[in-house]
Amino acid sequence: MNNIPDIAVKLYAHSAQRQKSVADLIVPIQRDEYGIPITLKDQPDLLEIETFYQRGKGNFWTALHEGEVIGTIALLDIGQDRAALRKMFVKKEFRGGQYAVSKRLLDKAFIWAQQQGLAEVWLGTTPAFVAAHRFYEKNGFAEVNAEMLPPGFPVMEVDKKFYKRIV
Template sequence: MEVIVIEKYREAYKNEVIDLILDVQRNEFQIPITREDQPDLNDIPNFYQTGAGNFWVAICNGKVVGTISLLDIENNQAALRKLFVNPAYRGSHYNTAKLLLLTLIDWAAGHKIEKVFLGTTEKFLAAHRFYEKNGFCQIQKEKLPAVFPIMKVDTKFYYYRIIVNRRMEFPEIL
């Protein structure tokens, strides 16, 4: 059985990360977005891996098959961004998205983040179900922190409250 390993982002993964994200956005969901529309992808260490933030990749057989990031937006709050999984690695067989999310929540709890917010597009229906199933609550745009970075494609918003000093346990997934 193939094993998914979650690792912190390294520059060696840059092109695979960009290719995966653009492929899902453009080819799967027909979102007219470019690499240039996402300057954060060209400088992941300085954009995401600062403060309490970080960026992770899911690796299978030496290839990037998923991504997730946590952007520190101050006041013990963060934004979940760039959760993308190769279609072949979605679902309960691999649990790639769940592993990525558990890594992010565990990291956030360990870095005193109390709330995680995210924005998504109406088109990502499976993502909406995933977030809701994993404890995220929908929130109105007006209730977001003023410093939350809204992307031009974001039309639906969620938040997750973390109980600080209580890290999530990683369940047996196999």
């Protein structure tokens, strides 16, 4: 346990510098690791974290190690006590059981969801994120058909696989 780095998973005010750090983590993972042809311009929400995610029952968290953003997760309030899980990304070196950054981020989001009285969390993902599918299923998400998505759920162009978890 002594070799596990100090990792803080917190809610932060998202200054322009923090938002840049978030984008610098997310975009290369999408583009370089998973081959999704996406840019920062395609994701204006990353430049408007406070007004896009931190409203209603939604929120956005970052995981930091030595001041560097190594992970992110967001809940987007979509109404009727439902949220969409968005922007869950972890730097490659911090994935897996040893650091548990993904699990820590997800746990933080679900504690928030419970405190806010959310009933369901939904997510959409690309078929390419196979490890993520296993992670979501291991953490209580069940795959659903796109026809079951609630009104207001933001389907992204790359989303072809959908999940739901009761809070």
